[in-house]
Amino acid sequence: MNTVWSDHVQGIDTLYLSRQLRFDDYFKMRYLPAFSLDPDRKLRILEIGCGPGALAQALNRWYPHAEITAVDRDSAFITYAKEKVPRVTFMEGDATHLPFEDGSFDVTISNTVSEHIEPSAFYGEQRRVLKEGGICLVLSARRGYNHRADCLAENEYEKQFWAKIQKYDHSMEEYQVCQYPLSEKEHPAVMTEYGFVNVSCSYAVIDLTPDDPKYPEDMALRMIEAGRGNDLDAVLRAGKTLPEHVSKNEIEKMIRIVNEKYDKRIDQYLRGIKQWNTSVSITMIVRGEK
């Protein structure tokens, strides 16, 4: 039972809620032209490092004829995804030793996974399980922009809590997170180096700005709740990762503070008191063919 990522790197809610928003149907046309897949074909799609399943869930809506399989080595993500997304086959598996025969899939896809896996294994395994002419899609996050609402600013207690966590937390190195980052220039070059052809790249820009009237209320509220999920997860993860440095009381107090702030933010939104906080994410989509 491997739950290293969900326990110490990114919590289930953080990943699911934030990805569910970014892969909402509202943004579908930011991705589909870059994917350039035939929606009428019965494609066999494999998602690598699927986390709690939000991209697989979107693919299932966008390509209703496709047969989708998704693997991740974190068992808590897989258990969660199986419950949330019944029409996809989720399984535990290692991207460097995929449990599939050569030439099994028409498409492989991943989101924010390539930077964590050594490239020859990451691309080599995908190339092996793809059919001739199969398509490899690699999505990776680029530097975006974040502006927090004033009412969500950290108070002195929170600042001290996070300063202490920063001092003791070495989980990123310990769990080998982001050991293989690639620049915008390197990404398509590396895909080419590992044998893919017709390599192209595109960028999907998504702005999550709850106060913007273009977003319906339910979506704006989901944006705010995704922030709450993210902040609460960070506190809970700190408790799991550094139990010797943070007490149960400190965690409980932090959870109370976070919830009060987000309750206030929601109240402001519902009363039309604009904060104009935003989170702009840029996803690079590199596409190659076997």
Ligand SMILES: C[S@@+](CC[C@H](N)C(=O)[O-])C[C@H]1O[C@@H](n2cnc3c(N)ncnc32)[C@H](O)[C@@H]1O
């Ligand atoms: C940044 S998360 C992204 C998760 C998901 N793609 C998403 O966007 O929500 C990276 C994921 O890669 C998975 N992962 C890392 N190395 C892996 C490996 N060798 N095999 C399978 N999964 C792996 C982690 O468990 C984690 O779920």
